[in-house]
Amino acid sequence: MASALLLCGKQIGGAVGRLLAGEGLAACATQLRHASSHAENTNTFLREALNRLDYPEKLQNLLLTPRREMSVELVVQMDDGQIEVFNAYRVQHNNARGPYKGGLRYHPQVDLDDVRRKTAVMDIPYGGAKGGVTVDPRKLSERELEKMTRKLVVAIKEIIGTYEDIPAPDMNTDAKVMAWFFDEYSKYKGFSPGVVTGKPVYLHGSLGREAATGRGTTFAIRELLKALHMGKLADQKYAIQGFGNVGAWAAQLLWEAGGKVVAVSDVAGAVANEHGLDIGELRRHVAAGQTLSSFPGGGSLAKEDILTFPCDVLIPAAIGGVIGPDMAAKINCKVVVEAANGPTTPEGDVVLRDRGITVLPDIYTNGGGVTVSFFEWVQNLQNFKWEEEDVNRKLDRKMSDAFAALWSVHREMGVPLRTAAFVVALQRVTRAEVHRGFD
Numbered sequence: 367m368a369s370a371l372l373l374c375g376k377q378i379g380g381a382v383g384r385l386l387a388g389e390g391l392a393a394c395a396t397q398l399r400h401a402s403s404h405a406e407n408t409n410t411f412l413r414e415a416l417n418r419l420d421y422p423e424k425l426q427n428l429l430l431t432p433r434r435e436m437s438v439e440l441v442v443q444m445d446d447g448q449i450e451v452f453n454a455y456r457v458q459h460n461n462a463r464g465p466y467k468g469g470l471r472y473h474p475q476v477d478l479d480d481v482r483r484k485t486a487v488m489d490i491p492y493g494g495a496k497g498g499v500t501v502d503p504r505k506l507s508e509r510e511l512e513k514m515t516r517k518l519v520v521a522i523k524e525i526i527g528t529y530e531d532i533p534a535p536d537m538n539t540d541a542k543v544m545a546w547f548f549d550e551y552s553k554y555k556g557f558s559p560g561v562v563t564g565k566p567v568y569l570h571g572s573l574g575r576e577a578a579t580g581r582g583t584t585f586a587i588r589e590l591l592k593a594l595h596m597g598k599l600a601d602q603k604y605a606i607q608g609f610g611n612v613g614a615w616a617a618q619l620l621w622e623a624g625g626k627v628v629a630v631s632d633v634a635g636a637v638a639n640e641h642g643l644d645i646g647e648l649r650r651h652v653a654a655g656q657t658l659s660s661f662p663g664g665g666s667l668a669k670e671d672i673l674t675f676p677c678d679v680l681i682p683a684a685i686g687g688v689i690g691p692d693m694a695a696k697i698n699c700k701v702v703v704e705a706a707n708g709p710t711t712p713e714g715d716v717v718l719r720d721r722g723i724t725v726l727p728d729i730y731t732n733g734g735g736v737t738v739s740f741f742e743w744v745q746n747l748q749n750f751k752w753e754e755e756d757v758n759r760k761l762d763r764k765m766s767d768a769f770a771a772l773w774s775v776h777r778e779m780g781v782p783l784r785t786a787a788f789v790v791a792l793q794r795v796t797r798a799e800v801h802r803g804f805d
């Protein structure tokens with residue numbers, strides 16, 4: 367027995383040592399603090415909308431509290447034989463309107479953001495969920511990443527499902543991760559393409575899903591510019607933080623529409639050209655493994671300067687919490703379009719309001735992703751593939767209709783667009799809750 371434990375101790379080595387030293391617990395506490403601060407930010411915005419609606423307190427609490435939160439540990443043997451333990455979670459918010467739905471993020475910092483109201487703003491028949499694993503995927507080999515993903519599926523398979531909760535890509539998760547997810551789940555529950563969205567197109571994915579969040583962001587900007595009488599997409603200068611799925615697709619589509627993308631950044635650096643970057647060339651440069659800052663078609667910029675770079679439309683498309691009050695006082699644009707989840711803190715939001723800078727909120731702006739995820743799910747249930755133009759046309763319609771709904775609340779109630787978006791969503795969720803009854 368003693369030698370087995372010793373053997374086990376040797377195998378587990380560093381991971382157990384670190385856990386026993388309390389490092390794991392400290393990391394876990396940091397993640398929870400981070401998660402709760404983000405949830406608090408969202409709840410601050412949500413309360414502002416609830417203040418405008420005359421709902422009884424009990425209903426308000428119901429709307430503020432997630433239905434279920436699951437937290438699991440994934441034990442993975444790494445390529446070098448060491449055992450690592452990863453914390454993973456899934457939070458399910460409200461399923462009055464349909465199955466839970468939302469992204470799955472692999473990131474060193476947990477960031478529980480808000481899909482729950484997004485599905486209601488977009489008027490698609492889902493509730494909201496979010497999940498993730500606390501990991502820096504750049505430090506894992508592809509095989510380790512696959513093992514970790516499969517362990518995650520085994521750990522949460524009883525609370526997800528085609529009609530229960532449908533994960534999707536988010537930061538650092540892509541079609542490949544979704545394919546592993548679908549494959550592992552199907553081993554336990556039988557063929558289930560509808561259990562995740564954002565799968566590869568050749569493996570029950572939807573045409574148009576990869577670009578959907580960036581494309582939806584572009585439609586959202588078009589509608590906002592029209593409403594603000596600011597002209598066309600082609601008339602604006604854009605600065606974009608984040609050049610991953612969302613940022614790069616938004617940049618590409620804005621550039622194709624004739625807009626000038628004057629600066630973009632990623633986690634490693636930034637590049638700028640006040641006459642506009644050639645986004646086609648830049649994407650090829652990055653796809654070839656080069657950094658943004660080494661792009662010959664622009665000058666290198668400190669990544670910290672992206673949010674203050676002079677432009678008409680600033681698009682944070684990376685991580686949450688980047689526009690606090692200090693940053694909000696310095697940014698140099700006419701409108702902020704939140705393609706990322708939770709880029710503006712409540713304090714930052716107040717400063718932007720005071721400065722007269724319009725903010726198009728995340729729960730609407732990046733809703734194109736979950737909308738085309740919904741289209742993918744419908745195609746999986748139909749076992750039928752739609753044409754890409756059809757997907758894009760339907761997405762355009764959803765984004766335009768959702769904008770019209772929030773713009774009319776913004777005008778009628780005289781509230782900022784963020785509050786208007788929450789009001790629209792809360793009204794839809796509440797209607798579903800009340801009509802389903804509470805017995």
Ligand SMILES: NC(=O)C1=CN([C@@H]2O[C@H](COP(=O)(O)OP(=O)(O)OC[C@H]3O[C@@H](n4cnc5c(N)ncnc54)[C@H](O)[C@@H]3O)[C@@H](O)[C@H]2O)C=CC1
Binds near residue numbers: 536610611633
């Ligand atoms: N992928 C999707 O369909 C959806 C994504 N979102 C949100 O959009 C945002 C971006 O997601 P994806 O593009 O999918 O992720 P991604 O992993 O494809 O790209 C993230 C980008 O952000 C950059 N980045 C990371 N940390 C940064 C930092 N500190 N400063 C500057 N850049 C940084 C990365 O280098 C990368 O370019 C996230 O907030 C995500 O929650 C929201 C809805 C749907």
Ligand SMILES: O=C(O)CCC(=O)C(=O)O
Binds near residue numbers: 481533735736
């Ligand atoms: O496609 C989805 O289901 C959700 C995408 C996502 O992560 C989000 O909307 O925040």
